[in-house]
Amino acid sequence: MTTAHASHQPGIPSGSVGIVSPSFIRFDEPLQLSSGRVLPQYELAVETYGELNSERSNAVLICHALNASHHVAGISADNPKDIGWWDNMVGPGKAVDTSRFFVIGVNNIGSCFGSTGPASINPETGKPWGAEFPLLTVDDWVRAQARLADYFGIGKFAAVMGGSLGGMQALSWSITCPERVGHCIVIASTPRLSAQNIGFNEVARRAIISDPDFHGGDYYAHQTVPSRGLSVARMVGHITYLSDDDMAEKFGRARRGKEAGGEFHYGYDAEFEVESYLRYQGEKFSRYFDANTYLLITRALDYFDPARGHNGDLARALKPAVADFLLVSFTTDWRFPPSRSREIVQALLKNQTPVTYAEIDAPHGHDAFLLGDTRYHAVVQGYYDRIAAKLGLPERSHVTGVLA
Secondary structure (H helix, E strand, O other), X not given: OOOEOOOOOOOOOOOOOOEEOOEEEEEOOOEEXXXXXXXXXXXXXXXXXXXXXXXXXXXXXXXXXXXOOOOOOOEXXXXXXXXXXXXXXXXXXXXXXXXXXXEEEEOOOOOOOOOOOOOOEEOOOOEEOHHHOOOOOHHHHHHHHHHHHHHHOOOOEOEEEEEOHHHHHHHHHHHHOHHHEOEEEEEOOOOOOOHHHHHHHHHHHHHHHOOOOOHHHOOOOOOOOOHHHHHHHHHHHHHHHOOHHHHHHHOOOOEOOEOOOOOOOOOOOOOEHHXXXXXXXXXXXXXXXXXXXXXXXXXXXXXXXXXXXXXXXXHHHOOOOOOEEEEXXXXXXXXXXXXXXXXXXXXXXXXXXXXXEXXXXXXXXXXXXXXXXXXXXXXXXXHHHHHHHHHOOOOOOOOOOOOO
């Protein structure tokens, strides 16, 4: 098992966990899925940061969002430009301080960053799973993650934490494995998708499925990639991650290579800067993400609704939870607006469950949960200070350039 440690090599930024490599942990026990299907065996790609203490009480599980992975923090050993997607949050002296917490980043099954997914070999056929890979739910990911906790000998996490889809996983942990979660940290998330959000996901999926290179999901055998459909899907999704104000500030109505008031091209090539930006983001995404994975994960997003089996009563759905909660939302997040976080808060208060809530006035839309707003990070850091004090963990380390 490879554990990431802070590196003191020249060029490593202060507060970084250093150069990291993943491990691939195999599970041969079949996994029963919500759909009724069974995944006979699977691997999970995992990175860890910090040290697990002798009581095994300081473990934190980080759950990722749609297009992220196990690479939460640090610098990839394979690519020095590959910085962990939450590197501003996780590291020595940072909000999630790896000098006192043992942090686990895991890539979910069905993803395309090392864990078993549609591009993996189906042991029954000897060929890539492709379209035959079973549909998944958030609860399925939690069950797989619980086995990972068993692998590490962790009976109870100090905290389970995630943003967006990762927040849904944290919420599911508090319900499905309540005795194994000390604190549940849900950031920029929702108890269920709105019809509008399901609609955005469906448009993205149609773009992929309608691509001639999709081949019914078995494009691996055809040695093609449905890059045009995947690129459009990413463009649609990316728009929902940004706020109108943020896009206006970044792009406005600026045009490529033209001064304001100049002649239009009268065509359909990228003429406005926002068009060029979205095309670039879509094309880049299509080079590293798997189309079948995009379909699977967006459908898991659609299915998530813990209150569904409780006549829509979220408080009743959350009744099993015994963790303390922190919820954070962002005022300009119109994909998962603050009203959705407040819905979770109200359900927890109805159950008399301890909950802390912060609503951050930030201009960056849904993507704000990935960014370094000092107020947001101070809230998370303060909450982890409280967790550490409860557990009798050492004082937070102070690293130059890190939020103090």
